[in-house]
Amino acid sequence: MATPSALDRTLSALADPTRRGVVDRLRQRPHPAGELAAAFDMSPPAMSRHLRVLRQTGLVEENIDADDARVRVYRLRPEPFAALRGWLDEVESFWEDQLGAFKAHAERTRGTKGPGTSGGRKS
Amino acid sequence: MATPSALDRTLSALADPTRRGVVDRLRQRPHPAGELAAAFDMSPPAMSRHLRVLRQTGLVEENIDADDARVRVYRLRPEPFAALRGWLDEVESFWEDQLGAFKAHAERTRGTKGPGTSGGRKS
DNA sequence: TTAATCATTCACCCTATCGTTAACGACTTT
DNA sequence: AAAGTCGTTAACGATAGGGTGAATGATTAA
Numbered sequence: 001m002a003t004p005s006a007l008d009r010t011l012s013a014l015a016d017p018t019r020r021g022v023v024d025r026l027r028q029r030p031h032p033a034g035e036l037a038a039a040f041d042m043s044p045p046a047m048s049r050h051l052r053v054l055r056q057t058g059l060v061e062e063n064i065d066a067d068d069a070r071v072r073v074y075r076l077r078p079e080p081f082a083a084l085r086g087w088l089d090e091v092e093s094f095w096e097d098q099l100g101a102f103k104a105h106a107e108r109t110r111g112t113k114g115p116g117t118s119g120g121r122k123s
Numbered sequence: 124m125a126t127p128s129a130l131d132r133t134l135s136a137l138a139d140p141t142r143r144g145v146v147d148r149l150r151q152r153p154h155p156a157g158e159l160a161a162a163f164d165m166s167p168p169a170m171s172r173h174l175r176v177l178r179q180t181g182l183v184e185e186n187i188d189a190d191d192a193r194v195r196v197y198r199l200r201p202e203p204f205a206a207l208r209g210w211l212d213e214v215e216s217f218w219e220d221q222l223g224a225f226k227a228h229a230e231r232t233r234g235t236k237g238p239g240t241s242g243g244r245k246s
Numbered sequence: 247t248t249a250a251t252c253a254t255t256c257a258c259c260c261t262a263t264c265g266t267t268a269a270c271g272a273c274t275t276t
Numbered sequence: 277a278a279a280g281t282c283g284t285t286a287a288c289g290a291t292a293g294g295g296t297g298a299a300t301g302a303t304t305a306a
Contacts, residue, residue: 008140015134016294017127027217033253046295048254070252070303078218085211092204094150139264156283169265171284193273193282
């Protein structure tokens with residue numbers, strides 16, 4: 001594994017239901033690690049690992065509670081979500097392009113319904 | 124594993140670098156399975172499994188080539204990407220709420236004073 | 247100082263996933 | 277019909293990911 005890209009790590013992190021649940025929950029407000037473990041009926045070590053994954057991808061940030069330095073409060077960070085949106089925008093631009101490409105393609109293949117219907121298997 | 128949600132499956136599918144590479148490649152044009160296996164220097168069975176995952180999440184669609192029924196041509200499908208965007212929009216609305224108005228979800232938050240750091244945890 | 251609490255890392259299972267080769271079904275070609 | 281091609285499923289080994297309980301470090305409470 002040649003050091004996965006940031007997008008790799010972001011998507012892997014969000015692919016886990018627990019971690020996505022944590023993200024959803026952090027939308028409401030920041031939470032201490034212990035609260036999250038309890039909320040998902042999970043042992044503290046298990047949640048700690050999930051939080052580490054989220055932290056390493058930059059999806060959440062850890063802060064020491066001002067009133068009790070034992071407590072670590074987690075909150076969302078926007079950057080990885082923005083990056084994911086950027087990739088998604090790129091992918092979805094495919095269909096916009098397809099509308100334009102449809103005209104061009106329709107010239108070459110008169111009669112076929114969709115753009116890029118198979119063509120040759122050679123490049 | 125209580126039947127993962129559609130979003131679970133979509134994110135898991137896209138978390139794999141190979142599968143995301145396939146998606147990126149299909150943005151250019153539809154491809155036969157064999158071309159994809161070759162492009163990623165991977166055995167046909169391995170690619171076939173990746174394509175099945177993508178197909179099961181609805182990210183790609185399989186079509187029999189009109190000229191050669193042995194060839195299966197894969198192309199992108201928009202729905203799962205739109206669903207992912209929907210979730211991403213929800214998550215990112217978090218920051219809009221923070222900037223705009225906390226009154227929007229002030230109705231749901233009981234007693235807690237805004238996004239405060241301190242937490243009264245305790246079970 | 248001693249005890250209790252919060253969260254982490256460490257050690258270990260256990261399952262899921264990815265890759266390979268071999269075998270198969272479907273289609274095309276000669 | 278026989279051989280060749282494309283892509284799949286089947287069976288297997290190797291690896292990574294996620295769960296637990298025990299031990300550790302840091303902080304607070306008594």
